[in-house]
Amino acid sequence: MPTRDMRQPLPMGVGSLTRGWAAVLALGVVGTVVGIVGYAVERTQGMVATGMRDLGTMQGATWGIYIALVVYFVGVSFAGITVAALIRLFRLDKLRGVARMAEVLTVVALILGALAIIVDLGQPVRGVINLFRYARPQSPFFGTFSLVISGYLFASLVYLYLTARRDAAVLARRPSRLQGFFRLWAAGYEDTPEQRARDRRVTFWLALAILPLLVIAHSSLGFVFGLQVGRPGWFGTLQAPAFVVLAGVSGVGHIIVLAAIVRKALGLERRIGRDAFGWLGLFLLGLLATYLYFVVVEVLTIIYQPGVIEQRLSEALLSGTYAWLFWGSVATLVVPFLILAWMALTRTWRVGWLVTSGILVNLGAIGKRYLIVVPSQTHGQLLPYGVGSYTPSLVELAVTVGLFSLGAVLITLFMKVFPIVDLETEASTELEEVSA
Amino acid sequence: MTKRGVVTIGMILVGAVLMVWSYFVGAAPWCATGVECSNPRVEWAPALFVLGVVVAFSSALYYSIAKDK
Amino acid sequence: MAIDLDRCQGCRACVEACKIENNTPSAVFWMYVFRLEEGTYPDTSISFLPRPCQHCHNPPCVKVCPTGARFHRDDGIVLTDFDRCIGCRYCEVACPYGVNFFNWRKPEQAFADYQLKMDDPDLAAVTGGLIPPYRNPDLDELQGDEQRRTAGSAHYKGVVEKCTFCVQRVEKGLDPACVVTCPVEALVFGDLEDPNSPVSTYLRGRDQFKLLEELGTDPSVIYVGGTPPTPDAREIERPMTGVGNANA
The missing domain is CATH 1.20.1630.10 (Formate dehydrogenase/DMSO reductase domain)
Structure with missing residues (x-):
């Protein structure tokens, strides 16, 4: 999707929103929402919503x-x-x-x-x-x-x-x-x-x-x-x-x-x-x-x-x-x-x-x-x-998905407000200096 | 030495002093056998440690951004 | 505290006493008694091993606590400040004895499994609303010189708790609930540093051991009249220990 105004587009795709980018972002946002819902469940029910349990008599794992x-x-x-x-x-x-x-x-x-x-x-x-x-x-x-x-x-x-x-x-x-x-x-x-x-x-x-x-x-x-x-x-x-x-x-x-x-x-x-x-x-x-x-x-x-x-x-x-x-x-x-x-x-x-x-x-x-x-x-x-066991619950998996998705969202957003690869002008001027 | 250099080194020193002081003096002592081991000697000392890290690394910002007069 | 394994008959009265005194939620056992079996059939032997918090002099849980919520008092009792604990559960993984319990649920949910529902109309017809759900009022007080909220159980969700040696009773000069309840006086409580205390006189001249002493935790719970559990030991009977799994 080209920018609507006639101004010259910024380098490295900054500011210009493409379909692929939007798809990645949408996917990330959906995943993040899943994570937020999972965490909301965990907070309202208590951490009983996770698969973690006490060590010892409860035979669980308290860190998961x-x-x-x-x-x-x-x-x-x-x-x-x-x-x-x-x-x-x-x-x-x-x-x-x-x-x-x-x-x-x-x-x-x-x-x-x-x-x-x-x-x-x-x-x-x-x-x-x-x-x-x-x-x-x-x-x-x-x-x-x-x-x-x-x-x-x-x-x-x-x-x-x-x-x-x-x-x-x-x-x-x-x-x-x-x-x-x-x-x-x-x-x-x-x-x-x-x-x-x-x-x-x-x-x-x-x-x-x-x-x-x-x-x-x-x-x-x-x-x-x-x-x-x-x-x-x-x-x-x-x-x-x-x-x-x-x-x-x-x-x-x-x-x-x-x-x-x-x-x-x-x-x-x-x-x-x-x-x-x-x-x-x-x-x-x-x-x-x-x-x-x-x-x-x-x-x-x-x-x-x-x-x-x-x-x-x-x-x-x-x-x-x-x-x-x-x-x-x-x-x-x-x-x-x-x-x-x-x-x-x-x-x-x-x-x-x-x-x-x-x-x-x-x-x-x-x-x-x-x-x-x-x-x-x-x-x-x-x-x-006795031997314990631990299986992550759905809530934990949802939060996991949410964390990874949030990371994807942050990186995709950054890509559109700032060049994710530094501009060549910098590299070339610095290179000149190094060789000079 | 320029004002820029003095301030930068000053910030690094202040940050380092804050870190060392809060870790060894301000925060809770390294022991586990008394009530006093559970409280920092100075409340919020860990926050001062973090502040020390922030001040020390902010010196780079100052050094790079400050305008020449 | 001294625990005489020759006397213990595994009745778990101490476990009950602890739950009643400290109002611990279901599946939480500040005091626990292992019923162990060793050997192979037919040459098996059975033994009992009460397990309160060991109140170590060199407590790993206190060392790892990031906020100082877990602390060691000068009288040797290791306590948790429920107002300060952030619920990271580091103490729980650091403790080799497995005595820490996390409040996975809200306090009001934590008892739902086994407490009578007082607003149940069928029940109200019998009690006439005269018998309220029991809650030990001493548990809400702040304890000791340091005035921290350390007694009792399930004040908040999301904090860790464990055996307090019934600090609310010790502060009043009483023995812990498990000690006074034991029908065979297998548990003896007192100041180990005082040579004339009941526990010191009881221990004098007896063979003794501490649990997992090789880890250097220096427990202040001392066992007499028995041997440490061998690696072969296995539990033969367990109480309900699950929490919130499906419909527990």
Whole structure:
């Protein structure tokens, strides 16, 4: 659908609404509404509407798919800021095309992670207030809420805002309905050499500051589980590093999928080239190899000479209740590994196969997150309570659909108010400077 | 050093001090054996920690956006 | 608290006493008694294991609580501040003993399973409206020096609760409900740090163990006259434990 007025259309499809875009948005809105309805049911009935129940005599799992989603979404956020930071730190200019969408993905994923925590709380309003009022550093949740959700989100927003300022200034010069918005974003940006030098300096230092924050943030999520001595399957030193690596796997997988969609939708075959995908593929391959190594270490540890409860847990994982999910998740990680390794060895990066790998590793990541959270509760009781069970209820599934849909809505909306790929003028001027 | 640099470094320092102070002094102590362990020494100290993070990263905004006089 | 396993006969009177004193909802067992079987038929043995909150000196639940709603009093009782709890249930997964219960339902729904409906016309004809649903008034008071709402159960939906050692009774110098109800005096309550308290004199010279002591939680519930449950132990009889599943 062309814009009605005669003004020149904005680049990257900003402001021009197409049928495909509207369809994606409509689908997302429907999914979001499903989620809101699900959450309304949960709030009015109490959390009895979920499949979660108490540990012990009630033989349930008190943390379920919501906590798995918290960990997953925060994991996805890893990618954006890492890729963006690596581009700045190592001057990977061929990846410039995916930097902006990676930053957007980080912000959206963090918002979803925060919402996933909120839907899991029995007293959400109190939660928002009391965490700021009373939060205790001794609780691993302190890191989750203060560093991950607040600090990391704010840092990512600052990063996204600053790196996009020049584009906003370029767009603000063109007459359009969004001109006022771009002018606000540009905040008096003047394209002077001093300003450019400042921008480079700021983004470099921000990237440098964000990288350690990122390791701390994802580790702190690992500590939520890894520090619990009373829960077999959780207690361990590998949790924090494994969380960081799996976060990278799911995040980079997400970027590949998003980049392919944007590339197709906006016709940016040249801007987001094969080499960009190749680099992302290699990055994903490296992370995946590391994580699979962790999986082998983990499995060997629980089957070699397990304690009594660990044995019950490992049997449930490897050949019992959770076996289908465990082996399914491992398969969705091994298959992409083989695909990526093949493409890396033959040096032929096919976008289709990369997207397949991206989707598969995310399925695997969700599965693995679920397997970290749930089995240790149902099969890891140290007192003779008997084996428990947990199945997500319809309400939980509805909220899950809602969260993913909300993410899609946020990204599709962003695409129409701001270029999701940074404008070439910026890349070229900066390139000139680099070579000069 | 320019005013821009001074203010930026100042903001980072203020943010860092807020974070360190609220984590180690303002918030609840690292213990689990008394009522005092459950209350922050200064109420809303965790909010100050978050404020510290925000101030520190806002320095980038200031550095980049502030106008030269 | 000391629990004498030689005396316990698994009658679960303590479980009932706890539910009545603290008004806990259905399927919530602050005090619970395992009825365990070990070995293979015909060489089996049966044992009983009462399980209140262990009120650890090094409590994992207190450490992980993000808001300080779960706290350890100077007298050793571990309590939950129902006005502060945000319902994240971290204490529940951190506790190796499985003593925490979450209020999945609103308080008024939580009792619907087993409480008489007082406005039922058939019932009103019998009682004439004279017998109101019982609710222990002591549970609404704020407890201790710190004046927090910690006693009793089901004040709000969406918060976690557990055994309080009947803090509302202890504050008045009384023993917990389970202790006074036990028909065989298998439970002994008192100050473990006071060498002359009933519990200290009871424990003197007896073999004792603590549950899952190897985890370093240092429980203040001490078992005498028995052995810890082996990994082989399994429950032979369970009370109704489901909540809200289908038509529970």
